[in-house]
Amino acid sequence: MRFDKNFVISYFSFTMMFSWIELFKKYVWHDFEFIAFLAILIIMDTLSGMLVAYRQGKFNSKTMGNAVTKVFVISISLISIHSISSIKYVGKDSIWVLDFVSHLDSILYGFIALRELLSINENLSMLGYPLMPDWLMRVFKRKINKKPVNIHRKEP
Numbered sequence: 001m002r003f004d005k006n007f008v009i010s011y012f013s014f015t016m017m018f019s020w021i022e023l024f025k026k027y028v029w030h031d032f033e034f035i036a037f038l039a040i041l042i043i044m045d046t047l048s049g050m051l052v053a054y055r056q057g058k059f060n061s062k063t064m065g066n067a068v069t070k071v072f073v074i075s076i077s078l079i080s081i082h083s084i085s086s087i088k089y090v091g092k093d094s095i096w097v098l099d100f101v102s103h104l105d106s107i108l109y110g111f112i113a114l115r116e117l118l119s120i121n122e123n124l125s126m127l128g129y130p131l132m133p134d135w136l137m138r139v140f141k142r143k144i145n146k147k148p149v150n151i152h153r154k155e156p
Contacts, residue, residue, distance in 0.1 A: 034109060041116035042071060048123035055127070074112055081105040 046067045053059040081104060118140060121131045130137070 038074070038112065038116070041113060041120065042067075042074075045116050045119045045123065048120055048127070052123050052126045077108060077112075081108055 046064075049063065049067070050059060053063050117131075118137075121137065124130055125137070
């Protein structure tokens with residue numbers, strides 16, 4: 001039997017790659033469907049924001065830097081929450097941490113998705129194609145600014 005060096009190297013490279021993938025899924029991120037959904041929202045927000053900036057004559061590299069910063073901050077937030085949810089205590093899942101984090105990560109996921117949707121709507125509104133009615137956007141803006149809401153009156 002002849003020793004095939006290329007086979008051994010390929011085998012170990014292949015197994016190491018899958019080991020890294022499993023470590024990534026366990027400690028960094030595992031919900032790739034949500035990441036795809038979030039990536040689509042971020043891309044739509046970035047493209048619509050670029051179009052608004054182009055039409056207003058304000059398109060520059062600094063606005064693109066803001067998009068990179070946003071992706072970095074969102075990534076760090078998601079990875080942190082996922083890492084916390086992977087905490088084990090003496091080889092067992094830490095029940096109170098998992099229970100708390102499961103609620104916290106759901107809130108974070110919803111907040112990020114809502115923020116992206118509102119930003120896309122603002123961009124499309126500036127282009128003349130809003131996704132949400134004005135009264136609903138006023139409700140969100142007033143809730144964020146903690147002002148009383150009057151859905152029947154336009155903002156001053």
